[in-house]
Amino acid sequence: MTPLAERLTSLTRDLMLIPSTDSRPDERRRAVQFVLNHLQGIDSLEIKRYESQGYESLVVTPKGCDHPDVLLCGHLDVVEHASLDAYASTVRDGQIHGPGSGDMKGAVAILIELFLRVIRRHPSASLGLAITTDEEIGGTNGLHYLVESEGLRCGIAIIPDGGALTNVTIAEKGIIHGRLCAVGESGHAARPWLACNPLTTLMDALTALRHHFTEQIPPATASAEHWYPTCSVTQIATPNQSINRIPSEACATLDIRFPPPHTASSMVAFIEELVRKHDPKHSLTFNTIITAEATTLDPDPVFLAITERLTHTPVTKVRASGGSDARFLNAHGIPVILSRPTVGNLHGHDEWIDIASMETYYHICEAYLSDRLALAL
Ligand SMILES: [Zn+2]
Incomplete structure (x- = not known):
């Protein structure tokens, strides 16, 4: 050396x-x-x-x-x-x-x-x-x-x-870290028709997001740069402690990356719009934790x-x-x-x-x- x-x-x-x-x-x-x-x-x-x-x-x-x-x-x-x-x-x-x-x-x-x-x-x-x-x-x-x-x-x-x-x-792509939360009504898991399960609502919204980000955007290849928006679900949680209880709320964290011409506000508006379509009861909210514009x-x-x-x-x-x-x-x-x-x-x-x-x-x-x-x- x-x-x-x-x-x-x-x-x-x-x-x-x-x-x-x-x-x-x-x-x-x-x-x-x-x-x-x-x-x-x-x-x-x-x-x-x-x-x-x-x-x-x-x-x-x-x-x-x-x-x-x-x-x-x-x-x-x-x-x-x-x-x-x-x-x-x-x-x-x-x-x-x-x-x-x-x-x-x-x-x-x-x-x-x-x-x-x-x-x-x-x-x-x-x-x-x-x-x-x-x-x-x-x-x-x-x-x-x-x-x-x-x-x-x-x-x-x-x-x-x-x-x-x-x-x-x-x-570099812009960044949105956000929390997508659903509220519902807790109840006994044996009688689900009496409750409103926020986890189901949340899962439907996450499925819609996944479909958009995998089907509307060209697939990434290992070698080339992927200059398109992406969305990763990184955490899903409820305050629930019981297997036989339907929780009253459920939240997922999302890590979204986006290139221009998208901006943080246009991406947030897009996520809110997409989620709203799958949320007839208006029980979902999306809040950002950090946002950064593309650089x-x-x-x-x-x-x-x-x-x-x-x-x-x-x-x-x-x-x-x-x-x-x-x-x-x-x-x-x-x-x-x-x-x-x-x-x-x-x-x-x-x-x-x-x-x-x-x-x-x-x-x-x-x-x-x-x-x-x-x-x-
Ligand atoms: Zn480093």
Whole structure:
């Protein structure tokens, strides 16, 4: 391994040992402190540590540089695994394996190394580093909070949390998380004619939704992007505790993704209309939990050209079904570059990141910063 690959690998593996999940606020704090330990003591830096609803964030810039031209963004939170033993790593076949390697502690290690290298050589470079801890649950108290409540702004952001080394994301679908609920009348399950079962109403509506989203929209293929609306039922619940009782209400949560020209309000209106047709008694309601419009990322063509030069591979511009923190910056017209090293099995036990691609990604970002900020690196 090259010295750079060794540094990136050990920093990634150290970060992976911390089970910084949503249910473990102390571990998330420890992960933030771990990053701070690498940055404190550098006189030229201004370090701001924020907290919103128990979620900590860091924004680090050269002193006096409130709006850096380029902002490097990453998140330290990782998805939950049942056993703490899962939060370990192995290196084999040139890859780091284990939870958080690909999403996105390997990328955070690159951002830290890159930031330190630039700042040590050019202490007043117009470069910032933003680290958050709630991306996996929606980013509300992380990047959204920093942008909306703390006024975080930049010329362009680099977020290595989507796409691939030579796949640069140019658009992301919008998101609706909502709850579809039916109310009825509870009763004894032996005499169903005396009750009004909200589960039946709910199931009929979900069936209608499924028919629409599977029959009116072309099927997805494994290889190509699926630039159409989708709707997933993710939870169904009633307050019922008894097998022989018909419940008084039933709710399902829906995760809806949509590309333009659909908007959050046009999709909500569509869902309400479709559901209403299957609800003669008007017992269904649909309430949104979060909504986000579809996003256009507008990556800098210079970054794409540098990627092609250093990988000897043409760049593919991709449209993503999933959302990222990019949407919070997009809301203020800030372009985002969303590509990353080669990763796999994201959110699984055997998640991995390819070490050679980490080095390549580092060099792509380094060359881009050198060009954009006119710095000798
Ligand atoms: Zn991520």
